[in-house]
Amino acid sequence: MAPPGPVDLPIERQTVTSLTRDAIRDRILRGGYPAGQPLRQDAIAEQLGVSRIPVREALRLLEAEGLVTFNPHRGAVVSTLSPAEIEELFELRAEIEADLLVRAMPHMTPAHLARADDILDTYEASLARGQVAGWGSLNWKFHSALYAPAGRPVTMGVVHRLHQHCDRYARMQLALTHGEQRAITEHRNILVAIRRRNATRAAALLRRHILGAGQALVAFLNAQQGGAAHAAPASTRRRSRPS
Amino acid sequence: MAPPGPVDLPIERQTVTSLTRDAIRDRILRGGYPAGQPLRQDAIAEQLGVSRIPVREALRLLEAEGLVTFNPHRGAVVSTLSPAEIEELFELRAEIEADLLVRAMPHMTPAHLARADDILDTYEASLARGQVAGWGSLNWKFHSALYAPAGRPVTMGVVHRLHQHCDRYARMQLALTHGEQRAITEHRNILVAIRRRNATRAAALLRRHILGAGQALVAFLNAQQGGAAHAAPASTRRRSRPS
DNA sequence: GCCATGCATATTGTATCCAACCAAGGCCGC
């Protein structure tokens, strides 16, 4: 029932489901959907100019990715993590990624390092222009470039997913507390340690880098929640009480 | 705001899609579908007595779970892992689970241990009756009971997924090489170390337990592939999506 | 006046139908 008028987001021809999934995921990752508010399939479908079926399949994919949760017959909502869970996310990342880095370092070639440098340059240039949109992607590119020589595809997949979750929350914190500069500095320092073939130090720096970011994020979230307790603009928050 | 504690499950409202997903996953996990053979949607739909829509959504869920892979217009196949990837799976498990166990031990109460004992008894009884069907579930119950006191839900989710993948391959190996007895013995030994509050030893035993199972499985797979002239290279092509 | 019950509405879940696409096999040209 879409009117022949121009739809909001023109989608190039690929499989509609995957495009829809990417579109919704992208919006979730940049906070386009308010947390806790149900994702109306009809609304999303009309907005993207597709039917409800691709939207449903995309939502199911995202459910399995952990970004949304389905309540039977009641709709899907953007899944939110508690500060404790976010902290756990970063701790798990620190654990796995430090191990990955140690495994990767013996196989690292100058080409790998050059590529990491390139990514960091792009990263920095992007931030200098104030583009926070591609931050998560570039951050992952850098980290994965560091771990790729380990040759551990399965672990990489797991870490990639963890990164996606982290980025969703890190985005808002970074923009407000200027953590980007710190991230760049820490990235450069890690690269220096790697160049010196100091695996222990590189892993320690990486661990500190990740844990520090996590703690900063959790502190930010707690402060935000404590300070502005209810920023809800007259959102009728009806909590059906199960008897 | 999500309630802090574990939410009580009122009634597991099963929708056809979720039932279909469980059915297909169950079949995949017990090797009901030959690896590499495409999963025909109509066939599965007719077999389960449902329409194709729930089958499609179930397959998409399983895709995101990593159990099947979609080729754009050519259907879905049961995703297979190379021996190297399987070995990596177990190594990753060993890493994460040992860490979980160390974190859990300080919070472990006699009740936790008793529950683990109960699970092991059930496990043993089940194996004595020759039931390998519920092996994966019981194995996960035991391991998760050990890690639950750590209070790390996110990590538990990750490990749960890794377990599912491992079980799929472990099932066949266990049935043929009588690894069950060894698993039980090792489980008991781990419990003994935990009871003695020897975290280091418990973690070491757990790590050996997991890595040993993985190595046995990989050896089994290699022997099988070498013995049988199955030229099927099982090219484990992962979908690489440029982002 | 308050609580329970029934109805209305909106949203999700499922089925059926049509189009797009890939793969294979036959046909024609060289």
Place this chain on the structure above:
DNA sequence: GCGGCCTTGGTTGGATACAATATGCATGGC
């Protein structure tokens, strides 16, 4: 005889239509 093109069958992808279910409100009883 062989290779390329086209047709054809079959499968998946997507849209529309219908059924099931939960939520919210109104109404009636206590």
